[in-house]
């Protein structure tokens with residue numbers, strides 16, 4: 001279990017703890033301010049990426065210090081973790097409303113793709129989370145294909161996530177003032193700012209899942225469909241045995257490779273059962 005499970009989940013998965021979605025948490029003024037700034041100052045997100053590119057060329061001591069500061073900031077304010085679709089389904093089971101809106105990263109990156117983030121709430125109609133965004137950034141909750149807030153049933157939301165999975169998008173859950181959880185994103189490397197920050201610039205804002213992929217070589221035919229969708233470069237092909245292998249240290253445990261493998265050669269294992277990565281987040 002990661003440090004967030006210990007701190008905010010009583011030793012179980014922290015994002016399956018209903019109190020972390022509580023409307024009461026959003027009564028906190030500091031948390032509200034962070035949320036409002038996050039959605040209204042999108043130019044800062046774009047600026048951050050430019051700064052990270054410059055940081056890549058900085059002396060290692062500077063990099064180390066800035067990385068440490070940012071890591072603390074993300075843990076406190078906007079922490080993300082990859083999660084598999086079975087956990088998404090569990091979350092949909094106990095939250096009371098799901099709102100779909102334009103993906104903030106793709107808005108910043110000016111991507112033309114139709115991609116979505118999903119706001120979660122224990123309140124009705126997207127709760128205080130959606131109300132705050134709607135108040136400060138009118139129109140942000142307009143869906144890419146619709147005007148106005150898109151309220152989805154649990155069945156509609158789950159069907160949409162299955163489709164995102166087929167498209168090769170990785171699910172990740174996010175806090176706005178940890179431990180308050182505001183929503184789930186569907187990420188890919190070209191457009192996701194958090195993924196770029198974490199994987200490309202080595203500044204952790206998105207953590208690995210509580211799981212890691214394990215591959216059964218006896219079932220693998222070497223078709224390489226899984227390699228096509230892995231956003232983290234965790235899969236490699238060997239011409240020797242004509243099979244794919246998982247690099248557990250690179251694997252974020254999203255399960256997208258599992259979704260595309262027609263031979264059921266991949267499953268997700270609890271990270272704690274794989275000693276080499278049991279404490280790697």
Ligand code: SF4
Nearest residue numbers: 220221223224226261
């Ligand atoms: S998709 Fe499945 S069968 Fe194909 S290479 Fe990957 S693990 Fe092997």
Ligand code: SF4
Nearest residue numbers: 230251252254255257
């Ligand atoms: S190997 Fe599979 S589970 Fe691991 S990061 Fe890649 S797609 Fe996700």
